Amino acid sequence: MNERTPRRETSTAKLPVIDTLLQSATVGVFHAFGIATAPLPPAELPSDALYLEFPVGIITFKAPGIHAALLLSLPRALSARLVARQGTRADSRDLLRELTNLIMGRLKNRLTLYQVTLASSLPVCRERSNELEGLLPKVGPFTAYRFRTLDGEILLALKGSIDESRLTYSSTIQINAEGDIIVF
Amino acid sequence: MKKVLVVDDSETVRQQVGEALSRAGLAVVEARDGIDGLERVAEHQDLSVLILDVNMPRLNGLDMLDRLKENQKTAGLSVLILTTEAQSSMVARAKQAGAKAWLIKPVRMDLLVDVVRKLAS
Numbered sequence: 152m153n154e155r156t157p158r159r160e161t162s163t164a165k166l167p168v169i170d171t172l173l174q175s176a177t178v179g180v181f182h183a184f185g186i187a188t189a190p191l192p193p194a195e196l197p198s199d200a201l202y203l204e205f206p207v208g209i210i211t212f213k214a215p216g217i218h219a220a221l222l223l224s225l226p227r228a229l230s231a232r233l234v235a236r237q238g239t240r241a242d243s244r245d246l247l248r249e250l251t252n253l254i255m256g257r258l259k260n261r262l263t264l265y266q267v268t269l270a271s272s273l274p275v276c277r278e279r280s281n282e283l284e285g286l287l288p289k290v291g292p293f294t295a296y297r298f299r300t301l302d303g304e305i306l307l308a309l310k311g312s313i314d315e316s317r318l319t320y321s322s323t324i325q326i327n328a329e330g331d332i333i334v335f
Numbered sequence: 336m337k338k339v340l341v342v343d344d345s346e347t348v349r350q351q352v353g354e355a356l357s358r359a360g361l362a363v364v365e366a367r368d369g370i371d372g373l374e375r376v377a378e379h380q381d382l383s384v385l386i387l388d389v390n391m392p393r394l395n396g397l398d399m400l401d402r403l404k405e406n407q408k409t410a411g412l413s414v415l416i417l418t419t420e421a422q423s424s425m426v427a428r429a430k431q432a433g434a435k436a437w438l439i440k441p442v443r444m445d446l447l448v449d450v451v452r453k454l455a456s
Contacts, residue, residue, distance in 0.1 A: 180441075183441040184441075237347060237350065237351070238350065238354070240346060240350045241347070241350070242346055242347070245345055245346045245347050246347045248345065249345045249347045249348060252345070252390075252419055253419055253440060253441060255419065256418075256419025256420065256421070256439075256440065257419075259419070259420070259421070259422075260419075260421040260439075263421070263422065268422065271390075273344070273390055273391075273392060325423075326421060327421045327423075327426070327439055328421075328439065329419075329421075329439050329440065329441060330439060330441065330442055330443065331421075331438070331439045332436060332437075332438050332439075332442065332446055332447075332450060333426060333436060333437040333438070333439075334435065334436045334450065335429075335430045335434065335435055335436060335437070
């Protein structure tokens with residue numbers, strides 16, 4: 152993965168379920184942190200065309216027909232803004248892990264409606280591209296989801312394979328929403 | 336002063352929740368995972384409420400909850416779960432294990448403080 156090669160878009164991804172879910176999850180998470188984002192069309196990219204601003208947050212997830220990882224990369228100015236808001240104990244890497252975790256949480260929750268129960272790893276942070284090798288699924292393309300902000304572009308990359316034929320929407324499944332408080 | 340234990344592997348979350356609770360006049364103790372959390376519980380006999388994340392290294396929040404409830408000394412502690420997880424099976428497990436509430440991140444801090452205050456009173 153080249154950290155400096157400009158992005159080349161080889162194809163525009165279709166807009167399947169996962170694209171919509173990831174875009175809405177990312178917009179929702181950053182909105183909760185007071186950051187307005189505008190999603191750009193997703194695109195499949197070869198790994199050498201993927202520009203990642205390190206450190207990146209990574210979380211892997213699995214289910215029948217699904218083996219993938221999410222990588223979250225923030226522009227430095229946005230990371231600095233978020234850290235400044237957090238206060239004196241702020242750690243940009245920890246914040247990045249938590250943002251990745253929150254996006255994964257929304258994806259998990261929404262995929263429940265498609266009768267999929269995801270198992271995910273704990274989020275981690277990595278500093279260099281050569282540290283990603285053992286973490287990412289070996290098969291499946293990179294799909295880049297970019298989001299414009301006033302401080303530059305957020306990149307959420309999906310690496311791996313997702314068999315969308317296994318996603319069967321059910322209108323009868325009830326899910327709780329982010330921010331919900333369930334008192335027993 | 337009522338004392339709350341916040342157990343989460345994210346320093347960001349511990350800081351955010353801790354500061355909100357402190358501003359509300361509550362004393363805060365922190366732990367970074369379930370093992371650390373059990374050690375803090377043993378050290379602080381005056382805890383009113385525990386806030387547990389679910390997905391943590393070493394010992395997750397639901398397993399920590401089970402251990403607390405298995406121990407007579409800690410079975411009566413009020414526990415609320417603060418997590419990104421929303422699966423109904425997990426929520427049911429927590430309820431069955433004796434948790435008082437399940438909050439799905441990100442949560443408004445004023446609402447979290449309200450729930451904690453009610454549990455602590």
